[in-house]
Amino acid sequence: MSRRPSPSSSTAVPAARYLIGIDGGGTGTRARLVDSAGRRLGQGEAGPSALGQGVDQAWRNIRQAIDAAFLAAGLTPAAEADCALGLGLAGAEVATRRERFLASAPAYCKLALATDAATTLAGAHAGRPGTIVAVGTGTIGLARHADGRETSANGWGFPVGDEGSGAWLGLLAMQIAQQAFDGRSAAGALARAVWRTAGGSRAELLAWCEHAGQQRYAELAPLVFETEADDTQAAALLAAAAQAIEATVVAIDPRAELPLALCGSLGRRLEPYLDAATRARCVKPAGDAIDGALQLVREQIRQPLAPGIP
Amino acid sequence: MSRRPSPSSSTAVPAARYLIGIDGGGTGTRARLVDSAGRRLGQGEAGPSALGQGVDQAWRNIRQAIDAAFLAAGLTPAAEADCALGLGLAGAEVATRRERFLASAPAYCKLALATDAATTLAGAHAGRPGTIVAVGTGTIGLARHADGRETSANGWGFPVGDEGSGAWLGLLAMQIAQQAFDGRSAAGALARAVWRTAGGSRAELLAWCEHAGQQRYAELAPLVFETEADDTQAAALLAAAAQAIEATVVAIDPRAELPLALCGSLGRRLEPYLDAATRARCVKPAGDAIDGALQLVREQIRQPLAPGIP
Incomplete structure (x- = not known):
């Protein structure tokens, strides 16, 4: 001893x-x-x-x-x-x-x-067992199990990981805007909103992207919510973000036995997009x-x- | 005059x-x-x-x-x-x-x-009308039409654009390796190959990604080809790269009237993955x-x- x-x-x-x-x-x-x-x-x-x-x-x-x-x-x-x-x-x-x-x-x-x-x-969770998925500029999931073990998923950083995050949504929104700009797809409300924000010519869009990092891409994420009603691509991005959060939850708590708190500005905003079973486990963060x-x-x-x- | x-x-x-x-x-x-x-x-x-x-x-x-x-x-x-x-x-x-x-x-x-x-x-095309899609570390499509007009698509740069490129394939391969590492998906041959190259612990993978840019991600692209036969996710990535090239070709030459040269190390390697109609238009580059x-x-x-x- x-x-x-x-x-x-x-x-x-x-x-x-x-x-x-x-x-x-x-x-x-x-x-x-x-x-x-x-x-x-x-x-x-x-x-x-x-x-x-x-x-x-x-x-x-x-x-x-x-x-x-x-x-x-x-x-x-x-x-x-x-x-x-x-x-x-x-x-x-x-x-x-x-x-x-x-x-x-x-x-x-x-x-x-x-x-x-x-x-x-x-x-x-006031130090008690539970899981969080924090969704803001980045995304990470973390669980503290009853036996003291901690497990994490997602949270690998920009640009490769952090699926479901603001920067991830913004990067995909810019991709949609580029593809619409050069004729690889039709221009919807989201593409037009990105052009208004980042530039309406190829030179302007290239210059915007050249200096954009995690933070700047995350600033495009609100456009996805704003154009969701009028743009199937925007709606599909929000559905994909919800799926990324669900996959993160399953990875850190495969037996679905812990309460889940969605944290971060986007966590709360994406909660209505989650499937019913995941939503049912959501609790308000204690602190x-x-x-x-x-x-x-x-x-x-x-x-x-x-x-x-x- | x-x-x-x-x-x-x-x-x-x-x-x-x-x-x-x-x-x-x-x-x-x-x-x-x-x-x-x-x-x-x-x-x-x-x-x-x-x-x-x-x-x-x-x-x-x-x-x-x-x-x-x-x-x-x-x-x-x-x-x-x-x-x-x-x-x-x-x-x-x-x-x-x-x-x-x-x-x-x-x-x-x-x-x-x-x-x-x-x-x-x-x-x-020895200066005559034609299209190219150059696929290497990046991807760009360019056409010179009979009336002298030039059109381009793709080629917006790393990390947001250049769909179908080596860096794009490598970024998605790393994403697959991360998702398998933290339990969001099952580990296949591609994920294991990436771990052998970039590191087998969360700390090693994070460190690799922190210092990785376009060039370094492109170095992972050969792993996608090497594991294709044993890994459906790797095969799906190559199919998606081919689709990205096809979308680029359609954007720069919507009426499909010009010869197409696939250039760059990956351009030649991805040609067998293209649909029959696109392959039929491919010509050997004149120079x-x-x-x-x-x-x-x-x-x-x-x-x-x-x-x-x-």
């Missing part, structure tokens, strides 16, 4: 006056400040902190979001040693990035790091990714490391 | 001792040297000269390929003023790049620039893109600009 301090052992746990939950992605960072009793004090925002965009930028924006949260709470930013941080960051699944990020951390009294998908899962990040750091404070293990 | 010098007017045409044809793409540059009577003297190669990768690099590699062609011919590289250059370069359809490229040109006695697709078309580039510059020498027009 390994020596393990009891959860009430206070010597190994540094005191945290404040708990801070972070949700960091490719577009922005949100920080929520709560006191040691869990009371919400304030929230702040800053630029992106996805680790794939660089570790220095991530820390810069995380600290800025934290300062903004203290400001919103009417407080002077506290010393790092008084704060425990729970972070859910996009890109934290890549080990080299995660290590570089942790190695350059300021001296917070506690740090708990997971992917934004993991904190979304923890928040949605958001920041709730999950706060839960993560609370668990670590309750379960301090055994003495001698750094 | 506009004043136009007769083709025999020699005063407006600088003397070209050598004609040089260039075929430049994203992977390499080939230069072929012929004398003023059209006799082939030598050929040389160098790195990429696609204009999208930079104008300075393009000129560096073009000059290096020309020097190599002179060397192969057993000649000292001639002065630029003695050479007329016909160039077919990937990316030459973007006006700003084309202008920057021409503005930084060495003092060749004649320069004729077109896209590599245009020189491939000119070479394949390659360098022949087309040489023809382009010869036409310009034969048709000098009217006096007073720079």
